[in-house]
Amino acid sequence: MEEFDLLVIGGGAAGMAASLAAARRGQRVLLAEREARLGGILNQCLHSGFGGGLTGPAYARQLIDRVNASAVCVRTGTDVLRIFPDRTALLSSRTGLERVEFQKCILASGCRERSVWSLPVAGSRPAGVFTAGTAQKLMNLGGYDIGDGVVIMGSGDVGQIMARQLAQAGKRVVAIIEQRDQLGGLPRNRRDCVEAYRIPVLLQCTVDEILGAGRIRGVMVRHLPTGRRWELPCGTLLTALGLIPDRALCRELLEDGALPEWLRLCGNCDYVHDMVDSVVREAAQTAF
Amino acid sequence: MEYTDVAVIGAGLLGCFAARALTALDIRVTVLEAREDVCTGISRANTAIVYTGCDTKPGTLKTELCVRANRDFGRLCRELDVRFSRCGSLMAAFGPRAEAVLRKKLDQGRENGVPGLELLGPGEARTMEPGLSRDVTLALYAPGTGTVDPWELCIAAYENARANGADFRFSQEVRRMARTESGFLLETTDNTYAARVVVNCAGLRADAVRELTERPTVRIFPTAADYLVLDDTVSGFVKHIIFHEPEEKGKGLTLVPTVDGALLAGPTERPRDTAPDWATAREGLEELQALCAQVVPGLPLEETIRSFASLRPNPYAVREEQGQWVREGRSISSFTVLEENGLISLIGVKTPGLTCAAALGEYVSDMAARVLGQPGRNPRFDPSRRGIVRAHDLSEADRAALIRRCPDYGQIVCRCRDVTLGEIKEAIRRGAVTLEGVKRRTGAGMGRCQGGRCMEPILELLAEAQGVPPWRVTGDGGAAMVRGELRHGRV
Ligand SMILES: Cc1cc2nc3c(=O)[nH]c(=O)nc-3n(C[C@H](O)[C@H](O)[C@H](O)COP(=O)(O)OP(=O)(O)OC[C@H]3O[C@@H](n4cnc5c(N)ncnc54)[C@H](O)[C@@H]3O)c2cc1C
Ligand SMILES: Cc1cc2nc3c(=O)[nH]c(=O)nc-3n(C[C@H](O)[C@H](O)[C@H](O)COP(=O)(O)OP(=O)(O)OC[C@H]3O[C@@H](n4cnc5c(N)ncnc54)[C@H](O)[C@@H]3O)c2cc1C
Numbered sequence: 001m002e003e004f005d006l007l008v009i010g011g012g013a014a015g016m017a018a019s020l021a022a023a024r025r026g027q028r029v030l031l032a033e034r035e036a037r038l039g040g041i042l043n044q045c046l047h048s049g050f051g052g053g054l055t056g057p058a059y060a061r062q063l064i065d066r067v068n069a070s071a072v073c074v075r076t077g078t079d080v081l082r083i084f085p086d087r088t089a090l091l092s093s094r095t096g097l098e099r100v101e102f103q104k105c106i107l108a109s110g111c112r113e114r115s116v117w118s119l120p121v122a123g124s125r126p127a128g129v130f131t132a133g134t135a136q137k138l139m140n141l142g143g144y145d146i147g148d149g150v151v152i153m154g155s156g157d158v159g160q161i162m163a164r165q166l167a168q169a170g171k172r173v174v175a176i177i178e179q180r181d182q183l184g185g186l187p188r189n190r191r192d193c194v195e196a197y198r199i200p201v202l203l204q205c206t207v208d209e210i211l212g213a214g215r216i217r218g219v220m221v222r223h224l225p226t227g228r229r230w231e232l233p234c235g236t237l238l239t240a241l242g243l244i245p246d247r248a249l250c251r252e253l254l255e256d257g258a259l260p261e262w263l264r265l266c267g268n269c270d271y272v273h274d275m276v277d278s279v280v281r282e283a284a285q286t287a288f
Numbered sequence: 289m290e291y292t293d294v295a296v297i298g299a300g301l302l303g304c305f306a307a308r309a310l311t312a313l314d315i316r317v318t319v320l321e322a323r324e325d326v327c328t329g330i331s332r333a334n335t336a337i338v339y340t341g342c343d344t345k346p347g348t349l350k351t352e353l354c355v356r357a358n359r360d361f362g363r364l365c366r367e368l369d370v371r372f373s374r375c376g377s378l379m380a381a382f383g384p385r386a387e388a389v390l391r392k393k394l395d396q397g398r399e400n401g402v403p404g405l406e407l408l409g410p411g412e413a414r415t416m417e418p419g420l421s422r423d424v425t426l427a428l429y430a431p432g433t434g435t436v437d438p439w440e441l442c443i444a445a446y447e448n449a450r451a452n453g454a455d456f457r458f459s460q461e462v463r464r465m466a467r468t469e470s471g472f473l474l475e476t477t478d479n480t481y482a483a484r485v486v487v488n489c490a491g492l493r494a495d496a497v498r499e500l501t502e503r504p505t506v507r508i509f510p511t512a513a514d515y516l517v518l519d520d521t522v523s524g525f526v527k528h529i530i531f532h533e534p535e536e537k538g539k540g541l542t543l544v545p546t547v548d549g550a551l552l553a554g555p556t557e558r559p560r561d562t563a564p565d566w567a568t569a570r571e572g573l574e575e576l577q578a579l580c581a582q583v584v585p586g587l588p589l590e591e592t593i594r595s596f597a598s599l600r601p602n603p604y605a606v607r608e609e610q611g612q613w614v615r616e617g618r619s620i621s622s623f624t625v626l627e628e629n630g631l632i633s634l635i636g637v638k639t640p641g642l643t644c645a646a647a648l649g650e651y652v653s654d655m656a657a658r659v660l661g662q663p664g665r666n667p668r669f670d671p672s673r674r675g676i677v678r679a680h681d682l683s684e685a686d687r688a689a690l691i692r693r694c695p696d697y698g699q700i701v702c703r704c705r706d707v708t709l710g711e712i713k714e715a716i717r718r719g720a721v722t723l724e725g726v727k728r729r730t731g732a733g734m735g736r737c738q739g740g741r742c743m744e745p746i747l748e749l750l751a752e753a754q755g756v757p758p759w760r761v762t763g764d765g766g767a768a769m770v771r772g773e774l775r776h777g778r779v
Contacts, residue, residue: 139774142744
């Protein structure tokens with residue numbers, strides 16, 4: 001069994017920064033990333049605004065170059081399937097299934113998006129409903145057209161960024177629907193994405209029901225203070241309902257709700273960050 | 289025109305198991321299914337319970353088949369390589385009305401020959417199922433109750449029937465049927481079939497199919513049902529199937545810890561017109577949430593990952609009144625199996641139709657054999673089938689060996705449920721043509737992200753297999769998931 005001082009799970013901004021910091025201190029580090037390349041969520045964020053004026057991939061490039069120049073042992077295309085209490089982990093890749101041994105572990109697995117199906121939203125389950133991040137990935141990495149006449153449910157940053165991107169791509173954004181009395185997300189995104197592109201916003205409203213049999217044809221909107229309901233036709237629904245730290249891997253390791261002392265969380269897996277610079281800064285400090 | 293001995297209409301659980309049983313005979317069997325794959329009707333959306341037979345009246349066909357089917361279920365699942373969990377059930381009462389129902393079910397179950405039934409006091413019940421509300425007053429324990437993945441079971445029956453020679457034709461909706469001297473002539477959208485015997489397993493449309501040649505006597509009046517699914521993170525919270533027998537009128541709640549570790553809550557009962565077919569209703573979902581909180585108060589409802597709806601095919605006797613067919617009395621509770629000069633119809637088979645699917649398949653195959661003059665056995669019939677290997681369920685050593693043989697099993701596609709590329713490719717090779725087809729065969733896309741991460745690679749694999757661009761690949765409802773390429777390539 002291969003042995004490492006530190007196993008870092010996830011090669012996004014957080015995992016890369018934590019690996020670099022540990023390697024600088026002379027630790028033998030294994031960085032495992034399930035995707036074919038490092039970068040995490042940065043890879044699909046083609047807008048600029050990372051670390052000043054860089055795009056996501058450009059920001060990632062800087063970190064990747066540093067990782068490649070360091071002593072960090074990188075395995076891409078490698079999923080960590082399980083972490084065991086005896087400080088071994090099970091890794092799966094096309095080259096095989098293996099266990100590695102480690103002293104410490106940093107979980108930097110990022111976050112996942114809350115899906116609309118987890119809410120008591122009634123109706124059918126038609127085509128044309130995506131989380132904002134999935135839509136972003138489909139468009140930016142896959143080059144796919146996800147549809148027109150877009151309603152965005154929830155006003156998280158990812159949703160606002162997608163509203164701008166869709167508007168730039170010549171799509172009609174029907175509305176952003178937000179249940180609170182103001183938009184969520186960074187003020188910057190409100191200004192540059194929603195106001196600049198005159199995206200209609202429905203505040204204090206929610207989506208009650210999804211309409212359509214094959215493809216989505218509309219949503220039932222409810223105005224929360226009055227209970228008034230109306231049908232809003234649309235061809236696509238994106239949901240930006242919030243991000244949840246993805247900690248599935250450490251669920252079985254909790255002892256009375258606490259992590260073992262050899263395991264730490266960092267980046268979006270610790271809590272959801274707005275800015276990548278703070279992810280990188282904290283990750284460097286998280287390293288044991 | 290194509291000739292066959294038996295035409296089975298519909299490829300849900302009943303059609304697939306009828307076909308499987310029929311292929312044990314030395315005859316030609318053709319299955320005509322309106323949709324693009326098996327298991328797209330009621331068989332895809334139900335409570336997934338293997339019942340014991342204590343809920344139905346002694347001496348009926350339903351009871352007889354159910355008790356037998358339950359006893360034989362382990363063997364069936366071993367034969368078909370299908371996961372089956374005999375987790376047992378607790379029927380919980382919260383007051384005198386429900387207690388009386390439990391006592392009656394105990395007596396009835398014993399009379400029906402259901403083994404192991406036991407009444408438990410509140411203390412015992414809560415020792416077995418600690419999450420159960422403190423308000424429980426009595427529980428009926430049935431160790432024989434189990435759960436199975438209805439998709440897996442239906443697909444297994446289909447694959448086994450196909451391997452034994454049944455000819456499945458998809459996108460073949462039977463629109464016309466006529467009697468001829470030698471049997472039947474069936475017209476689908478684009479083909480004609482001649483068959484000596486017809487086995488009508490058209491689910492919600494079984495009455496309509498029968499009426500292509502017969503006068504109405506039974507009709508289906510559907511009601512709707514809603515369900516919630518909780519993530520496998522709640523696995524272990526509920527260990528047994530829980531039937532909540534409500535004190536007031538109403539449907540109560542059923543909780544099922546499924547074979548893949550998720551928790552199913554439902555079904556509600558509401559009129560069909562409260563929502564479009566197969567769509568959930570808000571009131572239904574809210575009712576389920578409230579019932580969950582009452583029956584298992586600590587249940588983390590925030591772990592909900594999905595909801596879905598179904599339709600119950602309630603059969604009623606009908607009579608003509610001023611040119612209209614109106615229903616009479618209460619819904620027929622027995623299994624309605626009609627044989628009318630070579631037309632065998634299963635009409636309105638509700639619960640426990642999943643439990644009894646194999647038994648009903650044999651029942652109608654015996655009927656067909658009588659009509660056909662007792663043909664010989666198929667000498668090549670083999671009742672066993674192997675499922676798609678689930679890397680997740682293998683031991684570490686076996687999983688490692690599998691990856692060495694085929695690297696595709698080392699690459700994870702669905703992260704929530706740990707489904708590998710090898711499994712997805714195998715599902716497509718075995719006939720999946722939609723995202724849901726892959727999901728029903730492998731579990732990919734059923735987890736907490738609901739396909740958010742694995743939809744794209746699966747779309748691309750389906751597209752490659754079908755030789756079409758990804759925007760031609762459809763979901764269950766017939767619509768494409770993505771619309772096309774972006775005009776300017778990547779933005
Ligand atoms: C849409 C969006 C827009 C943003 N825009 C900006 C912006 O404009 N400016 C800015 O400064 N910040 C922005 N941010 C915030 C910031 O970029 C992110 O918070 C940061 O990149 C997150 O890094 P991370 O490493 O924590 O997570 P991620 O980038 O998500 O990395 C997690 C990695 O872990 C891998 N992984 C997970 N589980 C496993 C496993 N079991 N085995 C192996 N690998 C695994 C994943 O594949 C992934 O690569 C944005 C964030 C989002 C989501
Ligand atoms: C809400 C609910 C919960 C249930 N829970 C349980 C349970 O926990 N345990 C249990 O044992 N049983 C349960 N059942 C019963 C069980 O699910 C059904 O008995 C079983 O699935 C019926 O299968 P089927 O093949 O008749 O119907 P379906 O699966 O609906 O199949 C019918 C097929 O016929 C096709 N078809 C229709 N018309 C035509 C045509 N003209 N030409 C060609 N094809 C056609 C359809 O496309 C469809 O594929 C439940 C039922 C419901 C409704």
